[in-house]
Amino acid sequence: MKKFVFRFFFFSVFCSLFYVVLILLYGTIVPASFAVNFNYFGGMGFTRQRFDEVSKIKNVDLVVAGSSHAYRGYDPRIFKKSGISMFNLGSSSQSPLQTRYVLGKYVTKLKPKLVIVDVYPVLFGVDGLESQIDLISSGLIDKDIIALSFKINNIKLYNTLLFGAFNNEFHIKKQKLSDNEGDTYIPGGYVQSFRHLQFKKTRFKQNVNISATQLEAFKAGLNELRSQQIKFVIIQAPFSRSNYASYQNNDEIDRVFSSLGEYYNFNKILNLPDSMYYDDSHLNQRGVNIYNAKLIDTLSKRGHFRRLSMNN
Amino acid sequence: MLFNSLNFAFFLPIIFCLYWLINKNGLKIQNILLLAASYYFYSCWDYRFLFLLIFSTLLDYFTGLKMEDAKSLKLKRFLFWLSVTVNLGFLGVFKYYNFFAESLISSFSHFGITLHASAINVILPVGISFYTFHGLSYVIDIYKGRIKPERNFVDYSLFVSFFPLLVAGPIERATHLLPQIKQKRVFDYSKAIDGCRQILWGLFKKVIIADNCAEYANMVFNHSSNYTGSTLALGALMFTFQIYGDFSGYSDIAIGTAKLFGIDLLRNFAFPYFSRDMAEFWRRWHISLSSWFKDYLYIPLGGSKGNLWMRIRNTFIIFIVSGFWHGANWTFIIWGFLNALFIIPSIVMKTNRNNLEIVAQGRLLPSFKELMQMVSTFSLTVIAWIFFRSASIGQAFQIIGDLFNRSLFTAPHNPPRPVMLLILVVFMAVEWIGREGRYAIENVGLRWPPILRWSFYSIIIVFIGMYMQTGGSDFIYFQF
Numbered sequence: 001m002k003k004f005v006f007r008f009f010f011f012s013v014f015c016s017l018f019y020v021v022l023i024l025l026y027g028t029i030v031p032a033s034f035a036v037n038f039n040y041f042g043g044m045g046f047t048r049q050r051f052d053e054v055s056k057i058k059n060v061d062l063v064v065a066g067s068s069h070a071y072r073g074y075d076p077r078i079f080k081k082s083g084i085s086m087f088n089l090g091s092s093s094q095s096p097l098q099t100r101y102v103l104g105k106y107v108t109k110l111k112p113k114l115v116i117v118d119v120y121p122v123l124f125g126v127d128g129l130e131s132q133i134d135l136i137s138s139g140l141i142d143k144d145i146i147a148l149s150f151k152i153n154n155i156k157l158y159n160t161l162l163f164g165a166f167n168n169e170f171h172i173k174k175q176k177l178s179d180n181e182g183d184t185y186i187p188g189g190y191v192q193s194f195r196h197l198q199f200k201k202t203r204f205k206q207n208v209n210i211s212a213t214q215l216e217a218f219k220a221g222l223n224e225l226r227s228q229q230i231k232f233v234i235i236q237a238p239f240s241r242s243n244y245a246s247y248q249n250n251d252e253i254d255r256v257f258s259s260l261g262e263y264y265n266f267n268k269i270l271n272l273p274d275s276m277y278y279d280d281s282h283l284n285q286r287g288v289n290i291y292n293a294k295l296i297d298t299l300s301k302r303g304h305f306r307r308l309s310m311n312n
Numbered sequence: 313m314l315f316n317s318l319n320f321a322f323f324l325p326i327i328f329c330l331y332w333l334i335n336k337n338g339l340k341i342q343n344i345l346l347l348a349a350s351y352y353f354y355s356c357w358d359y360r361f362l363f364l365l366i367f368s369t370l371l372d373y374f375t376g377l378k379m380e381d382a383k384s385l386k387l388k389r390f391l392f393w394l395s396v397t398v399n400l401g402f403l404g405v406f407k408y409y410n411f412f413a414e415s416l417i418s419s420f421s422h423f424g425i426t427l428h429a430s431a432i433n434v435i436l437p438v439g440i441s442f443y444t445f446h447g448l449s450y451v452i453d454i455y456k457g458r459i460k461p462e463r464n465f466v467d468y469s470l471f472v473s474f475f476p477l478l479v480a481g482p483i484e485r486a487t488h489l490l491p492q493i494k495q496k497r498v499f500d501y502s503k504a505i506d507g508c509r510q511i512l513w514g515l516f517k518k519v520i521i522a523d524n525c526a527e528y529a530n531m532v533f534n535h536s537s538n539y540t541g542s543t544l545a546l547g548a549l550m551f552t553f554q555i556y557g558d559f560s561g562y563s564d565i566a567i568g569t570a571k572l573f574g575i576d577l578l579r580n581f582a583f584p585y586f587s588r589d590m591a592e593f594w595r596r597w598h599i600s601l602s603s604w605f606k607d608y609l610y611i612p613l614g615g616s617k618g619n620l621w622m623r624i625r626n627t628f629i630i631f632i633v634s635g636f637w638h639g640a641n642w643t644f645i646i647w648g649f650l651n652a653l654f655i656i657p658s659i660v661m662k663t664n665r666n667n668l669e670i671v672a673q674g675r676l677l678p679s680f681k682e683l684m685q686m687v688s689t690f691s692l693t694v695i696a697w698i699f700f701r702s703a704s705i706g707q708a709f710q711i712i713g714d715l716f717n718r719s720l721f722t723a724p725h726n727p728p729r730p731v732m733l734l735i736l737v738v739f740m741a742v743e744w745i746g747r748e749g750r751y752a753i754e755n756v757g758l759r760w761p762p763i764l765r766w767s768f769y770s771i772i773i774v775f776i777g778m779y780m781q782t783g784g785s786d787f788i789y790f791q792f
Binding site for chain 1: 780
């Protein structure tokens with residue numbers, strides 16, 4: 001029995017080391033198509049560049065957090081013209097679990113007077129895996145990311161985390177910044193695109209499901225802002241009409257968000273044509289120009305930006 | 313609690329350590345521990361069905377004792393039929409009631425008669441077909457005078473409920489398992505290592521082969537009318553590997569787990585896809601069920617004695633009943649019927665016992681004739697599996713109809729990742745190389761230096777981590 005236990009223990013140690021070595025091989029020389037439960041091959045949203053930049057910035061008026069709707073939907077240059085400095089903390093498929101994390105990590109440092117929490121309801125129904133991988137493969141690894149990874153609990157995440165930890169330490173692999181043609185990173189965390197892709201005008205009718213875990217994380221994130229006395233607004237940025245109309249429970253979703261704080265659904269405030277969209281989910285630069293102008297106007301009327309200007 | 317879950321990864325080492333730590337305190341304590349662990353394992357699915365399992369155990373335990381003590385043959389026979397009726401009654405209610413009710417309503421509706429029967433909306437207790445067959449074989453063996461009843465209730469309960477085999481077999485016999493339960497176990501290092509190796513290979517089969525093949529098979533079978541012949545063929549092929557990986561993987565984990573506790577379970581699979589005819593296939597597929605039906609149904613019906621027509625009749629009966637055992641659906645019955653049909657030529661020509669030895673034994677490659685035999689047998693099993701997997705007979709015929717046309721020679725829609733096809737090829741190669749063992753990697757690397765052997769096992773573990781389906785899935789045979 002003793003022999004068995006010892007051998008088993010030594011095999012476990014050997015196997016763990018072997019696992020690490022093979023994960024390093026998967027991350028460096030094995031083609032991406034051969035790595036199923038591993039993803040350190042670069043995202044679409046300049047996440048690494050954004051979080052590299054934010055580490056050098058202090059004190060802004062406005063912080064935006066959320067998914068690609070956030071980093072493709074809020075242009076710091078437009079806000080600057082209105083005298084508002086901002087930083088965009090969006091990341092690909094950022095679900096409330098990660099929104100809570102990025103706000104918790106950067107809000108104290110950035111000391112914003114206002115936070116825009118951009119909500120894309122679909123991401124309230126996901127497990128947060130994709131976004132978590134995006135953050136890890138952008139170099140963001142700390143105890144909170146590790147704790148959150150255990151909460152999401154997926155082997156793909158652990159494999160990527162393992163490689164990410166080594167990569168942060170030894171810089172084995174340089175990651176691509178974005179796969180998307182025509183995208184340009186704009187300082188302040190924004191991704192600019194003038195493109196308009198053809199997309200389906202008809203979609204299956206469906207319902208948005210909100211998972212209890214994501215909703216709980218979202219509420220906790222908002223409560224943390226409240227406890228630091230930072231104002232926030234919840235905003236749903238517009239996406240294509242056909243995409244929005246495919247969700248049958250939009251009113252129910254609006255009621256949920258309204259109950260959590262000051263909330264604006266710009267799918268109901270603005271009615272933009274398809275040419276203003278990059279794809280069926282994201283605005284292009286033409287759309288952003290209109291949307292951001294309307295947003296500044298709306299929030300100014302509510303006194304938010306007036307307060308920011310007075311403070312400046 | 314699934315074998316491929318994190319819960320089991322904690323449960324097994326804890327029970328293993330406790331089991332061998334209390335070894336000095338005696339067999340009785342060890343058996344009580346195993347029984348408690350088994351009941352806990354079962355109650356993780358649904359604790360309410362634990363009462364059903366305990367009731368079934370009590371029924372067969374006391375029936376066995378009373379039959380032994382019965383003063384008249386009449387009483388013995390009464391007790392025997394009581395046990396058989398109650399056991400099969402439970403199975404009938406939980407597994408077949410809705411099937412019979414729906415079939416009856418459907419039959420009467422053809423004559424314009426509308427019947428109303430309320431469907432019982434119950435969850436099928438996991439493993440009911442398996443533990444019912446354990447109990448039945450025990451009662452039948454006592455009735456036939458083959459064994460004496462077990463007087464120790466804990467030992468008997470453990471025979472029925474031993475957690476590795478409780479929910480999906482192998483279907484054990486009292487003659488094989490009970491003596492092991494009653495015998496003092498000594499820790500055997502080689503056996504424990506062998507068990508770990510078999511668990512590892514079983515996990516690989518389930519998590520990598522079955523679950524990944526399931527992804528494609530489900531896509532095809534869930535929307536079969538949308539696909540061309542080549543896609544349907546690939547879907548059927550994927551299901552063929554899925555069900556093998558799933559069930560033989562489960563059996564390997566069960567057998568390997570039992571070895572950790574010093575217990576040998578019956579072999580359940582012997583590389584069935586390398587069979588040269590259907591008779592050989594059925595000697596190698598779900599062996600514990602096939603032998604159960606042979607001993608308790610085929611032989612009492614007359615077996616291979618009697619004239620040709622009787623043998624053919626018995627063959628059809630055993631395969632149709634076996635199909636029905638799998639599930640309450642006509643698709644399973646047709647699957648059983650098809651298998652009987654495929655096996656009949658060898659019975660008529662008396663070639664059904666031609667291929668008793670391992671194919672190409674002692675050789676690396678099969679002969680051309682053997683290869684052709686294996687390919688044709690494999691093709692027949694793929695066709696039969698279409699019925700097994702389809703939701704209805706209509707769907708099965710739709711698939712077969714759409715499969716055999718010109719679209720069979722077009723490129724399949726959305727084919728699986730090339731890496732998965734590569735893994736499948738490597739898997740079959742390892743199975744082929746290891747076909748003379750009890751499981752494929754039993755003898756792989758035994759003479760290699762330890763570091764090389766450990767590297768081989770570690771590669772399997774890395775592959776599990778890299779290619780497992782993150783969604784996870786149940787074992788197919790849990791539904792039976």
